[in-house]
Amino acid sequence: MSVSLRRIRQLAVLFGLGLAMVVAHLTDVMVVDHDAWLQRSYRNRWAFRDVPTRRGSVQDREGRWLTADQPCAAVELHYWAFRRYHPVGAAIEGANLALDCDAIRLPGLAHLDYRDPRHATAALHLLVAVGVDKLRAEVSGKDNARDLRFYLSSLLSSLTNASHSQIGRQLRQAAAAGSQEPACHVLGLDPRELRALFAVRLQELVELDRRVRAGDRRAEVLWEVLESARAKRIEWLGIPKANRKRAPPDQKLCCVADGLAFEVILYLASIQERHPGLLVHASVRRVRNTLPGRSGLASLEPFLGRVTPVFWRADQQQRDQQLLEQQLDQMAVELDELSEEDVLLSDRLRELVRDRAHKAVQGYLRRGRVGTSGVEKELDLPLRGGPGLRFVERSRRTPERKLLGSFDVTPGLDCRLTFDLRLQALLEQALDEGLASLERDQAAAMAVVNMRGDVLALASRPLDKLPAAVFWPSAGNIGSVGKPFVLLEHLDAMRRGRPHKPHREYHDCVGSYGPRLGCDHSHLGDARDPVKALGESCNFFFYQAAEGLHGEGVLAAYARFGLAPGGRHQQRIPGLWLRNPVKTERSHRDPRRLAIGYGIQANVLTMARAYAGLATGRLPGLSFVLDGHRPGTVELGLHPDDLAVVRDGMEHCVREGTAAREAGLRELGVLAKTGTATVGEPRSKINNAWLAGYLTRERPTLAFAAVVYGVRGYGAARAGPLVIAFLEKLRNDPQLWEIFR
């Protein structure tokens, strides 16, 4: 065999070796690792799309919605597309690039930005005036020339609808030919016409910005968003390529506005094709019902709470895992059907599907709107519902080619609260009117509950402060509104033989009762009559009663009605923030001061509840949620005669006592007690003015408590008008009056 033939054979062997190596690798990839690659293939084309669920609405006791989901739209900016294909984006970026590479000069201005729309117009002027020789790599540098040509082509093609590549080619050819003419001359375009077309686009953006901000008060100014995106990109470009760990920031979507009504978005939809980079997508927003009047539902705003996207929270994991398992169980059935029709699913592929579904659910929950405060947080589980899933086959360019399976959403459940929207509206208006005569920003609160403990209405002022500060004063006393409870304890102690001092033996009320204790009036012999003493709020009676009951007895009087520690406290129930009653150290030292309401702190809710107890003899548990678990009422074990004495005293209070000046109360058949608790220095005459009671004596339906914090004046004079305004409005609505009187 000749040398040449031998060498040809060697070549054949060499090729054979190469082929053998390739075949071995192919076998490894296609047979040994086939399963893994097949999974990747499925992962490429299988996708799970989560279907957002409707969050349940929060309703009042009659099913009128207080807060609910409303479909809306969001506007987002994709700056990558905006700077490349929008004439304004291309003009600004192109002009800045031209400034950077000295293709143009602009005395006194380092760069052009979006925040001043005049800059965009200036950018257009500058860019179309750039000589095409600047588009040559030798003049501006290779990358700059390429980018400059791109932006110029984008600008001109988006304005004239000519082909981008055609313009680019013409510019390149003109640059190669050494032309120094401006681009618009090279392309035979009229600069004035270009400016006019550009002005139209710019004006559309200005109009869009205006409308979006009118539709969403929290919306960012479009120009600020654009400039911020540009700045981030510049910062990213400044990082050396080797150190760039993040994807280009302009690839991410920036939110411009969310929660826009569809009317607002119609404008953008009509011009969207002309504004690449600005995207609209469907969204949902949580809206509050609006009430007539200045305040609307503002009092309830913090109580109803907020719904916001939150990151994964540990306390939700267990529940979400259950949700996922349920969904995957459903899906298993569908997958079996799918495997018969389409593909034979191996166990590993099933695992893959489970994994993808898991990620989809997790992703949804991370993005999902979760109640983060108030009722929305407390009732989040039933309100949130569960997301649906769509199992789709996709291609690289088509998000969904084929629906392989789907799982319905589990809509959130509607939750009914105990509030009555109409009563709430009346209360809000009453509070506005009643406080009109007081100082600005006067703090006040009023609550209305029924005899079952359902909170029917709850309002507070001022609106710009958290009601927690109003409902839960860190310091403050209830004053004389606590006297009915002490009287009841006194009467009960007499009846049952517990330590007491019979009131027949009490001294006359003469104004002063030892150091630092006294009464505003000299009630004389009335200090021995429990009805009159309560109606006229005679401190002498209660000092002496306290001496008989001792500190324990007085505290027990309040505790029985949930106003002092040791008694029947409100159970923790969803949606209700109730703090356990607190007492001060001082109250322990002097039961007489305790008996006239000093050292006892309460809020309008617990006070209204206690008065509901006076009305029925049973202490109800307060409740905000109509459905589901509700605390029951507790029999107080009081003798009807004792209760009758207290009710007589409250009636006396309205007819002839401390609230007699508020004639409206008498006319409405209200039983009430006033309270004036001095806060701060005794000489300051700054009081917490209380009025609490219920109506009517024969058929109790509503209990209420009102307080005006830190005001000069007495309880009846300050809190009375609020109550009267509310009750008169109630009476003027025959339908409501029929229900609640």
Next chain:
Amino acid sequence: MSGLRVLARVDWWLVLLAGVLSLWGLLFIHSATAADPRFQGQHLRQAVFLAVSCGCGLLLLLTPYSRVMRLAWPIYGLVVLALVLLPFVGPRINGAVRWYRVGPLSLQPAEFAKLGLVVVLAAWLRLRHKARAVEGLVVPILITAVPATLIMRQPDLGSSLVLWPILLAMCHAAGVPTKGLLWAVGVGLLVAAGGVFFLKDYQLQRVDVWAQHFTWGPDIESLDDHQHVRRLLMGPAYQPWQSLIAVGGGGLLGFGYGLGPQSQFDFLPYRNADYIFAVVCEELGLVGALGLLLLQALLVLWLLRIAARTRERFGRLLVVGVATYLATQTLLHVAVCTWLLPATGLPMPLISYGGSGTMVTVLAVALVLNVSARREPVLAGDGYA
């Protein structure tokens, strides 16, 4: 020898092999492009390319190949000139200047350079005394370096790399001392290592990510959340990764003709040309892929058989050069599709879509047929085996 006698002596087995491969190519170009409206009808265009190429091949077949030898240097000069002028005339597409626009057609001179190189090297090495002297290695290296450098500057690294195996194989077949060849390979590898510094950014990225992927292991999914790997898989590693998914997903028997999800759902880029083998793997599985490789191997072996039977040196070297060109390009294409090599655009001869590549391959086969049909010694001097 008259044209009819040449046709009568044509190696019809070779024609059959090339025909089957071309038909295979047409089928898979159709499969790869049918679902995408942007590329629909490419199989028909490829059929036209094939028909025109066969016409040109027939003309070449009827022309005594000794005339081709005499025209070797003008052909080489023409090809080099085309490569030199390309940066000034050709349009830039995807950042590279590789094509001449001639009306609706695009001509890729790098493809013609491969055949031109084979012809000129065969002409230079046909004289035994030259082949065994220093000029038998140095001059061919210089001859190869000129188009290789010009092609690399386009940039088209893949095509420029194909030229060097052709040089080595032809020198080896011509009888260049093995020691000298090994020295040349050693020096060539050193130069290639130094050449890394002159690679473009995107080429360096491709090499970098290729080297990285060997360390990923089978549990790449566990790294999927890793931002860096995800960015690579969506960036410089996208093409080879999708190709591997297509190849590996095919398994033993594949998804079936026209049913490969990677190609049908548009995940696999350049599937009509640079990654057509991945389409074959995905749709016909390992069995189909081996079938195609077997056909390609048969073609190459058949060419080497013809070379071995040809006594005249120019013809023999010509056939060796063509066989090496086809074998190298096929192996590189498969290696790129399976990510044994960094991503680069190399079509598979007779299978991938492309006018220039098809034309050159058909002309090369026609040259081989020409040689096989005229095996009697036609040249004077020491140009005999």
